[in-house]
Amino acid sequence: MRPATETELSEIVRGAIGPLRIRGGGTRSLGAASAGEVLETGGLSGISLYEPGALTLVAGAGTPLAEVEAALAAENQRLPFEPMDMRALLGVEGTPTVGGMVAANASGPRRIVVGACRDSLIGVRFVDGQGRIVKNGGRVMKNVTGYDLVKLMAGSWGTLGVLSECSFKLLPVPEVQATLVSDAKSPEVAVRVMSDALGTPYEVNAAARDVDGRVCLRIEGFSEQIRYRKSALADALGGDWQVLEAEDSVALWRGLRDVTAFAGQSGDVWRISVKPSDAPSVVARIGAPVQMDWGGGLIWARVAEGTDLRAKIGPIAGHATLVRASDPTRTRLPVFHPEPAPIAALSQGLRAKFDPRGVLNPGLMG
Amino acid sequence: MEMPIPNAAILSKRDRVIARLAEVLPPEALISDEAERRAYECDALTAYRCLPMAVVLPDSTEQVAAIMKICHEEAVPVVPRGSGTSLAGGSLPTEDSIILGVARLRAVLETSLEDRYIRVQSGITNLAVTGAVEGDGFFYAPDPSSQLACAIAGNIAMNSGGAHCLKYGVTTNNLLGVTLVTMAGEVIEIGGAHLDAAGYDLLGLICGSEGQLGIVTEATLRILPKPEGARPVLMGFDSNEVAGECVSDIIKAGVLPVAIEFMDRPCIRATEDFAHAGYPDCEALLIVEVEGSDAEIDEQLGLIKQIARRHNPVELRESQSDEESKKIWLGRKSAFGAMGQIADYMCLDGTIPVSSLPHVLKRIGEMSKEFGLGVANVFHAGDGNMHPLILYDANKPGDLELCEAFGAEILKLCVEVGGCLTGEHGVGIEKRDLMSVQFAPDDLDAQMAVKDVFDPEWLLNPAKVFPLDASAARRAA
Numbered sequence: 001m002r003p004a005t006e007t008e009l010s011e012i013v014r015g016a017i018g019p020l021r022i023r024g025g026g027t028r029s030l031g032a033a034s035a036g037e038v039l040e041t042g043g044l045s046g047i048s049l050y051e052p053g054a055l056t057l058v059a060g061a062g063t064p065l066a067e068v069e070a071a072l073a074a075e076n077q078r079l080p081f082e083p084m085d086m087r088a089l090l091g092v093e094g095t096p097t098v099g100g101m102v103a104a105n106a107s108g109p110r111r112i113v114v115g116a117c118r119d120s121l122i123g124v125r126f127v128d129g130q131g132r133i134v135k136n137g138g139r140v141m142k143n144v145t146g147y148d149l150v151k152l153m154a155g156s157w158g159t160l161g162v163l164s165e166c167s168f169k170l171l172p173v174p175e176v177q178a179t180l181v182s183d184a185k186s187p188e189v190a191v192r193v194m195s196d197a198l199g200t201p202y203e204v205n206a207a208a209r210d211v212d213g214r215v216c217l218r219i220e221g222f223s224e225q226i227r228y229r230k231s232a233l234a235d236a237l238g239g240d241w242q243v244l245e246a247e248d249s250v251a252l253w254r255g256l257r258d259v260t261a262f263a264g265q266s267g268d269v270w271r272i273s274v275k276p277s278d279a280p281s282v283v284a285r286i287g288a289p290v291q292m293d294w295g296g297g298l299i300w301a302r303v304a305e306g307t308d309l310r311a312k313i314g315p316i317a318g319h320a321t322l323v324r325a326s327d328p329t330r331t332r333l334p335v336f337h338p339e340p341a342p343i344a345a346l347s348q349g350l351r352a353k354f355d356p357r358g359v360l361n362p363g364l365m366g
Numbered sequence: 367m368e369m370p371i372p373n374a375a376i377l378s379k380r381d382r383v384i385a386r387l388a389e390v391l392p393p394e395a396l397i398s399d400e401a402e403r404r405a406y407e408c409d410a411l412t413a414y415r416c417l418p419m420a421v422v423l424p425d426s427t428e429q430v431a432a433i434m435k436i437c438h439e440e441a442v443p444v445v446p447r448g449s450g451t452s453l454a455g456g457s458l459p460t461e462d463s464i465i466l467g468v469a470r471l472r473a474v475l476e477t478s479l480e481d482r483y484i485r486v487q488s489g490i491t492n493l494a495v496t497g498a499v500e501g502d503g504f505f506y507a508p509d510p511s512s513q514l515a516c517a518i519a520g521n522i523a524m525n526s527g528g529a530h531c532l533k534y535g536v537t538t539n540n541l542l543g544v545t546l547v548t549m550a551g552e553v554i555e556i557g558g559a560h561l562d563a564a565g566y567d568l569l570g571l572i573c574g575s576e577g578q579l580g581i582v583t584e585a586t587l588r589i590l591p592k593p594e595g596a597r598p599v600l601m602g603f604d605s606n607e608v609a610g611e612c613v614s615d616i617i618k619a620g621v622l623p624v625a626i627e628f629m630d631r632p633c634i635r636a637t638e639d640f641a642h643a644g645y646p647d648c649e650a651l652l653i654v655e656v657e658g659s660d661a662e663i664d665e666q667l668g669l670i671k672q673i674a675r676r677h678n679p680v681e682l683r684e685s686q687s688d689e690e691s692k693k694i695w696l697g698r699k700s701a702f703g704a705m706g707q708i709a710d711y712m713c714l715d716g717t718i719p720v721s722s723l724p725h726v727l728k729r730i731g732e733m734s735k736e737f738g739l740g741v742a743n744v745f746h747a748g749d750g751n752m753h754p755l756i757l758y759d760a761n762k763p764g765d766l767e768l769c770e771a772f773g774a775e776i777l778k779l780c781v782e783v784g785g786c787l788t789g790e791h792g793v794g795i796e797k798r799d800l801m802s803v804q805f806a807p808d809d810l811d812a813q814m815a816v817k818d819v820f821d822p823e824w825l826l827n828p829a830k831v832f833p834l835d836a837s838a839a840r841r842a843a
Contacts, residue, residue: 053614054720054750076620105562116562118570119539134812135805140717142536142751142789144525144574145797145804146831147813151538151570155563172620195480199503201594222669225662232659275481275559297481297561319564337564342554347566349819354812365565 004043006125006133006164012039013162014131016359022158024062024100027087030157030323030335031364041099044164047071049139055170056139058123061099061163068098072170080171081117082108082206082253088263090324099163105155108257109206109218112198112294114171118154123167126153126160129355134161141169152350158361160354174220178230179206179249180241184213187280191296193237195276198295200236202229206253209292211261218253261291262302268325270309272299274318285313308333336365367414367795370829370841372461376442380419383440383464387422390432395470397421406447406465410512411455411796413766418445418459425470427545427553427583434581435551437464443825444549446577448520449491451512453713454794456524456576460829468519471583474498483542483559485586488519492526495587504589507534510790511699522582525574527790529698532748533624533657534590536790538573543586546572546579549821559586571816576792577827579820593657596624598694599667601674602648602681606630609650610723612677613747616654617720619673621666626748627653627698630727633705633742633755640704643697646681652747653698701744702755709740709757712769716780717789720750729779730754737772739765751789752780778803793831801833810836 003009013020019036041062049058052075059068065083072078083106085096100106102124107116114120123137136149153161185193187209194207197217206218219229234241244252255261262269267288274282276296283290283299286309291300303309306329310320319337322330339347347366351358384398397403398420408415419442424430437444447457447467459465471487472494478484479502486495492513495506509528510516516526522544527536534540543557557569572579603609613626629637629651638645645651656666667684674682685691705711718726727743734741740757754776758769777787777797781804787797801810814832817824817840824841 051719051721053618055617056719075618105567107562111561115535115539118567119535128812132808132812135809136812138784138786140719140750140785140789142527142531142717142746142749143786144527144536144790144792145786145788146793146801146810147816148525148538148570148574149812149816151567151573152816154570155567160566172617172622175620192480195482198482199479199591201503201591222662222665224665225658228659228661273560273562273564275478275483277478277480294561317558318560321564339565340555342552343556343565343568346554346568346819350566350816353815353819 001037002040002043006044006127009044009162009164010127010131010133013127013129013359018359019362020359022162022361024097024103025064025095027090027092027094027096028100028104028106030321031330034363039162041097041162048165052077056141056167057170058139058165058167059098060165061097063098065096065098065101076173077170078173079168080110080114080120082110082257083117084108085258089259089269091264098166102154102163102166103156103158109208109253109293112207112297113203113205118151120169121150121154121166122169124150124153124163125165126163128161129357129360137167139167157364159351159365160360162360175222176226176246177218177220177249178226179244179252180217180230180234181244182215182239182241185209185215186213187283187292190215190292191276191279194295196237197233200233202233204233207295208256210256211289211291216252216256218249256291256293259291259300262300265302266305267302268305268307268329269323270301270303270320271323272301272316272318272320273297274299274316278317282313282316305329310337368834369416369460370834376462377419379440383436383442384420386436386440387420387433390436391422391424391429395423395425395429397423406459406467409450409452409455409457411453411458411794414455414458414795416459416461418463418465419461421465421467423467423470427547430466430547430581430583431551431553433466434547434549437825438550441823441825443828445827446519446523446581448489448517448523449515451516452520452524452792452794454788454792454796456520456792456794456830458795466581468517468583475584478559479504481559482589483586484589485584486518488522488582488585489517492516492518492521499589500592503592505592506587506589507540508537511702518585518587519582522573522585523575523577524790524792527751529625529627529746532626532746533622538570540588541569541573541585542588544569544572544582545584547581547583549580549823549826557586576794576831578817578831579826594659595663596655596657597663597667597685598653598655598691599670599684600681600694601652601654601679602646603650603677604648604680606650606727607724608677609652610720612652612674614720615673616670617748619669621656621669623654623656623670623748625653625655626746628743628745628747629698629701630743632740633701633744636704636708636742637697637701640707641697641700643693645697648680653694698744705742705755705757710760711755711757712773714754714756714773714776715751715789715791716777716785716787717749717751718780718783718785720747722783722785723747726752726779726783730776733772733775737768739769739772750785774800795830798831799833801831802836814840
């Protein structure tokens with residue numbers, strides 16, 4: 001099913017007699033394949049408003065992300081949170097959509113400074129599990145009118161409502177960027193270096209350790225500014241740094257963002273969020289190839305197929321998501337990190353309110 | 367302003383409730399005496415006052431949980447209170463409610479520069495959070511004007527912003543985790559020092575829920591390294607339209623100032639008389655501030671001044687010293703005080719799309735004539751968050767009502783052009799009954815469904831945020 005309007009979408013959901021599998025571009029599927037009729041949002045497509053002078057864009061949930069990115073590039077602006085393209089990692093084809101990105105709260109390396117997708121999302125329209133059309137937030141970047149369901153919808157993977165429209169706060173693309181790259185460092189040293197870098201006033205907006213152990217630090221700004229910050233940052237940190245400029249820097253971060261190091265490689269892929277200083281001990285317990293992002297706060301791990309990584313690393317103050325695995329593994333191991341009982345009860349309560357009949361991606365998030 | 371009729375059954379068990387609270391609290395944490403309760407009868411929206419049944423001032427999460435369990439069992443409404451600086455009546459009590467103040471929860475619990483966070487008890491003031499880390503070169507970014515007094519608990523409840531949120535975001539963008547005590551007295555940890563939620567973004571729901579989902583007793587906040595320096599430039603224009611265009615052009619040029627503040631002529635004049643900040647006599651004034659090293663600031667301000675010159679400014683003055691920067695900001699920061707010298711005022715905070723600025727200012731000017739009340743405009747231009755100050759005379763019968771009617775018309779205008787009722791102050795009681803202008807019944811129902819999950823009996827701050835008739839059935843159930 002592929003509604004062409006929000007009203008049609010509402011009618012389809014209202015009339016549903018069984019589970020619906022909500023699908024944007026089908027490029028971010030994490031859960032095990034489930035039963036149910038596919039409901040595609042691709043018909044709800046198009047940019048309905050773009051005001052560069054107000055740093056705001058509104059688009060239908062089914063709008064291809066590439067279309068949005070092209071429109072923004074023409075005005076030298078961008079989505080701040082650098083959303084990951086999961087196609088290479090998951091080995092799938094398809095067209096990533098605005099709604100899919102929001103439903104996944106997809107956020108890349110710049111998340112540590114500008115926030116996640118949910119932080120740039122300023123408004124949504126969606127259809128809840130009873131077919132009611134709901135709007136929340138709007139098209140202005142400062143808005144505390146009523147509860148913030150915008151945040152709730154981001155990262156809810158289509159289990160509370162089917163997004164029909166999303167509004168974003170944008171940022172200008174800085175004039176130049178540069179990346180400082182070190183030689184290989186242990187996770188302990190890498191996290192310390194990244195923490196030091198993120199503690200400087202030089203606005204490092206991405207800090208990662210690649211699978212080979214190299215620390216990468218990105219700065220963006222005006223040309224004079226970056227000329228100054230490159231050397232100021234290297235001086236503050238000490239040691240030897242290679243500098244990647246312009247396209248070389250862009251390409252490096254595109255690869256890190258999309259975790260292409262694990263694309264086409266065998267094994268399951270996990271994504272673990274912890275505080276940076278906990279990362280080295282978690283990495284030691286993983287005992288497999290890792291990429292660290294967010295200054296150490298985000299660990300991508302590629303482990304042997306079927307590994308219960310949560311059991312292997314033990315309790316953590318954070319969470320681990322099973323991003324890539326075979327269907328049998330995804331049936332056996334929860335994709336999303338099990339929640340403590342009081343939180344699980346609240347999540348269950350929200351699902352019961354927003355989708356009382358349990359028709360929206362049932363079982364995906366519990 | 368209509369408030370629900372106090373529940374006689376609750377009023378009649380006041381003595382028992384207070385006796386039960388006394389069993390779990392030390393004497394200094396429980397206020398039942400009328401004279402002392404008087405201090406809690408209103409917040410910064412002083413036009414509305416009501417004495418609560420009692421006031422509790424717990425100093426630990428355990429005490430908060432014990433209080434909530436009792437109030438839950440006794441079905442007594444609880445109104446949370448930070449420092450009482452809400453301009454929207456967010457902590458206005460009802461006669462049959464208990465005020466739960468977090469003023470004694472003020473400790474800094476943990477600081478990690480390595481992981482860039484601080485964990486605090488929620489009664490600590492906003493400025494004290496920065497105070498705890500600035501010696502190490504860090505700061506807490508959201509900076510509401512009341513930051514000297516306002517509590518983090520209130521910041522979280524209202525999702526407070528500030529002058530610098532164009533670059534750093536508002537509270538929700540800088541909040542990593544909370545310890546939440548539910549109405550039933552359950553203590554829940556949500557989020558933490560790591561980023562993003564494992565499941566639904568409950569933290570995002572709680573921030574800005576105006577104390578209706580739970581009591582936040584502790585918070586983990588993101589701290590940032592301080593910039594090397596900051597410098598403002600002052601520019602004056604002979605029309606609001608031109609100033610608005612200049613803002614838009616600056617943003618389009620790819621510069622991201624930390625602040626763009628706007629003042630109109632009535633505000634400039636009042637401020638100048640009051641603070642002598644050396645502002646030019648013109649129709650519209652912008653203060654644009656950028657951050658970085660001296661050279662970086664020169665580069666950015668150079669570009670900004672170049673854009674401003676294209677709009678024929680009547681004044682274009684870059685600060686040459688820290689002293690001068692302070693002076694430029696002094697005027698802006700004393701704007702509310704300056705207006706207070708002239709008259710009583712009501713401060714609105716609707717947000718509009720930046721592109722609607724000239725139209726909205728023109729309409730406000732016309733409405734000002736229709737209502738016969740003066741208006742001064744001062745606001746965060748970069749993000750469209752307006753602060754029209756409507757001037758009235760509290761001693762003149764009918765003037766407050768006229769002022770409220772005028773305010774409602776301005777807020778409706780904000781919604782009409784694609785904006786919203788409140789950008790950073792919250793709904794509280796002040797804008798509660800205007801919510802239906804911005805939201806359809808299903809929109810409101812979806813929000814109220816969230817409260818049903820966290821507080822099924824609607825005992826937490828119940829008569830706020832939602833229009834009374836929309837929430838009536840839930841509050842009565």
